[in-house]
Amino acid sequence: MTTTTIDLQQIGAEIWAAILGLDLQPADAVAQHDSDVVVVTGVVQITGDWAGAVTVQVSEGLARTATALMFGSDPADVTEEEITDTVGELANMTGGNVKSLLAGNCQLSLPSVTTGRDYQVHISGAEVVERATACCDGELVVMTMLERRH
Amino acid sequence: MRALVIDDSRATRAILSRILQQVGFATFDVADGQLALTWLADNGPVDLALVDWNMPILDGLSFIKIVRANPAYADMRLLMVTTESDIERMIMALEAGADEYAMKPFTASVIREKVDILGIKLPDTPVAGGVV
Numbered sequence: 427m428t429t430t431t432i433d434l435q436q437i438g439a440e441i442w443a444a445i446l447g448l449d450l451q452p453a454d455a456v457a458q459h460d461s462d463v464v465v466v467t468g469v470v471q472i473t474g475d476w477a478g479a480v481t482v483q484v485s486e487g488l489a490r491t492a493t494a495l496m497f498g499s500d501p502a503d504v505t506e507e508e509i510t511d512t513v514g515e516l517a518n519m520t521g522g523n524v525k526s527l528l529a530g531n532c533q534l535s536l537p538s539v540t541t542g543r544d545y546q547v548h549i550s551g552a553e554v555v556e557r558a559t560a561c562c563d564g565e566l567v568v569m570t571m572l573e574r575r576h
Numbered sequence: 577m578r579a580l581v582i583d584d585s586r587a588t589r590a591i592l593s594r595i596l597q598q599v600g601f602a603t604f605d606v607a608d609g610q611l612a613l614t615w616l617a618d619n620g621p622v623d624l625a626l627v628d629w630n631m632p633i634l635d636g637l638s639f640i641k642i643v644r645a646n647p648a649y650a651d652m653r654l655l656m657v658t659t660e661s662d663i664e665r666m667i668m669a670l671e672a673g674a675d676e677y678a679m680k681p682f683t684a685s686v687i688r689e690k691v692d693i694l695g696i697k698l699p700d701t702p703v704a705g706g707v708v
């Protein structure tokens with residue numbers, strides 16, 4: 427099943443504008459987070475007629491900004507649990523919007539979230555079919571779609 | 577007017593609660609459909625429930641079916657707020673008894689518009705963030 431019409435950058439921009447009031451601008455396509463930056467990754471899996479996953483990766487700093495906006499609190503006061511919740515929900519919304527563009531019947535998993543430095547997200551049997559990079563407040567947002575090939 | 581916000585994301589519950597408080601609701605929130613049923617059994621029906629679809633334990637669609645099977649909750653307005661945006665899902669939710677459907681990502685004005693459509697009569701002066 428082809429997925430060529432899915433514009434992750436546009437989906438991300440709509441979500442970040444509506445929910446956070448933040449502007450996502452397209453960034454250099456090959457940009458990636460520096461290995462010394464703490465990166466928070468939200469993942470939702472999609473199963474059914476299309477199988478794979480959607481990921482959203484942000485630096486811990488940008489995750490903190492987004493979390494403060496969601497909770498209406500000060501960035502210095504947000505907790506790890508709140509950051510995890512926020513990035514998970516951003517992944518959920520991104521995955522849900524991707525799913526609505528896929529043909530056939532698909533189900534969305536609950537989100538999972540990983541935090542750390544210098545790691546790669548690997549979904550067994552799946553490879554990256556779409557990758558979008560965006561810039562928000564001078565920080566990088568990376569969104570990917572991984573498709574599981576049977 | 578009382579509203580119950582049901583979503584497994586605490587961040588989304590926080591945003592939706594703020595939007596509803598700004599138009600005059602007293603809000604309460606829980607993380608899944610099962611907790612919502614327990615809350616309702618303990619506290620009685622609310623005027624409005626905002627219901628996420630994808631939640632652990634008991635999802636939003638199952639919650640709506642259970643609520644609609646209970647005459648004690650007949651007057652409750654149910655607004656589904658979910659990332660499930662395919663038309664088939666929307667029809668499924670409305671057939672199960674949801675009164676309205678809003679998609680994530682939502683904006684404050686979309687939520688206010690949906691509350692308006694549901695015809696819930698709010699006090700003239702919005703309650704502002706608990707400041708006396």
Ligand SMILES: [Mg+2]
Binds near residue numbers: 583585628630631
């Ligand atoms: Mg959810």
